[in-house]
Amino acid sequence: MLEVQNLSMRFGGLLAVDQVSLDVQEHEIVSIIGPNGAGKTTVFNCMSGFYRPTGGKILFEGREIQNKPDYKISRLGLVRTFQHVRLFGRMTVVENLMVAQHRHLNTNLLSGLVATPDYRAREQKALDRAAYWLERVGLMQQSNLEAGNLAYGQQRRLEIARCMVTEPRLLMLDEPAAGLNPAETRELDQLIISLKEDYNVSVLLIEHDMSLVMGISDRINVISQGRPLAQGTPDEIRNNDDVIKAYLGEA
């Protein structure tokens, strides 16, 4: 469903991403790993429309998206989280989820002002969907707290819930386990697998936690210094000499 072909991104003199290709099929969890500064987040930023790539193509369900503005890309069903959590901190947890669903709501000003039946029905449906996902990620008790006051692990889960209420086709997670304790990481592990199994969402994952990556990925892409280093199943990657060298060289 997603195909990235020879993607390059240059910042002035720095070639942050150099000819990276990868693909994600339906019903698949694909990971991107690589040392710090390898260009993983930059790949995400190109795919989600924050950067306009300086080279290459990105196809999502057959359509080229590399020149589309960010908000249009996410409306196609390609939604992401951020390496540093980005919530609407002074809005409540429910409100965060309602903002994400604006596409499913009746945004006509007049129908909202007079609260037409259609407006109310959609608003209620969105609230129900929000409630469902809050239950799912265990944040029901916190539904009316300001998002900025949540604990870090809760913020991470809220960010994922906020993506899920948009009903995406492909979810891109940028280091979702960063800053989580081992128990939380295990829960996350379960959640990501369930997203794929129960909600038919494909996942593209950036992660440094190797046990998480090796455990849940169907395929893995390794990038180092902007260049693709290897791709394959977890077993192939574990035994790849180049990868071992790159990681040992870093450590």
Next chain:
Amino acid sequence: MVAHNFRHAFFCAVITLIIAWPILGFKLVAEGTQITVNGASAFTWIAVAVAAFIVFLFQLFRDRIMGGLGGLAELNPMADREPMPQEKRVRLENIGLGVLIAIALFWPFFVSRGSVDLATLVLIYIMLALGLNVVVGLAGLLDLGYVAFYAVGAYTFALLSNYWGISFWMALPIGGLMAALFGLVLGFPVLRLRGDYLAIVTLGFGEIIRILLNNWTSVTGGPNGIGGIPDPTLFGMEFGRRVKEEGNTSFHETFGIAYAGEHKVIFLYLIALVLAIITAFAIRRLMRMPVGRSWEALREDEIAARSLGLSRTGVKLSAFTIGAFFAGFAGTVFASKQGFISPESFVFLESAIILAIVVLGGMGSQMGVILAAIAVTILPELAREFAEYRMLIFGAAMVLMMVWRPQGLLPMRRRQIKLKAET
């Protein structure tokens, strides 16, 4: 530490002297065609010196003084009280609001004409501030040229009535829509700017509109303004002593009562009241609608909002346009109240006052904004002797607010949403 404080205090005292000495120490006196500079009296000089000394002392012991004042907040018995549960608060607020509206409806019949007139002005400022609150408080767009849309509304009515004899009730929606249109057109190119840049460009727009009105003499009458703007009518009844328009009747004759100037003033007040209430309720609803939530989301984190499919330009434009619409509304009422408008009424200071109301009231909070509008409009009238110091008091109030309550008089409270599954 002490040495540092001393140096800092000394520096502040010197600055005080440098500023106060030329401003207070010299007076320009006109003698015939000549202007001469006179020194001020010895008393002034002593006062300046004492002031500098006080500044010096204050800065020297600032930490201790401010620390002592900080403790004052604890004297407030309400300071650390549990917040009320939402249902109770909403019920209390609704009762309070009902009583307030009832009082507002009836009191003009018992007070002087001057007070009613002033109250009408307060209501106009409330409308303006509520509208600007959408732009600044909710959407987080610093607009320093808001008065331009107020001017568009006022001039739309003035010109329409002048050239085509259009009545107040017809002009009211047209004025609002016209201002909204201006908001849309002006907003489109500038909204990709951020923060300070946006503030400067909007400031420029405000001035451009005013200068345009000032110089386009053939249409707007330039600095002479436009007069003879009609009063609103009540179902075709006029409030003047004699009927001006063909086909209209006169209010006092229809009801067989003696003519009184107050009728018109009270009627205008009531119109302004109804419009202000409509504005408040409309904006309150907007805040809870998808569009209101997206304003806030974009203010909180633009990148996250875009990643969820919100179009930055679309959301910002909607805030700008809706804010402008209510300014146009207020402008129409203002033109009708004054009967005469000129570019004088739409200077930058007006934008600054409206913005001050929003900041003082608590960005995003409606009740706070209403209270601040009342305070900012009425206080200068009550203390006329201090009229010269109005700006000074204004500035001092802003600084104090920033120190003690940066969130405003009544900061915005989030609405709690009950989810079905919770019960």
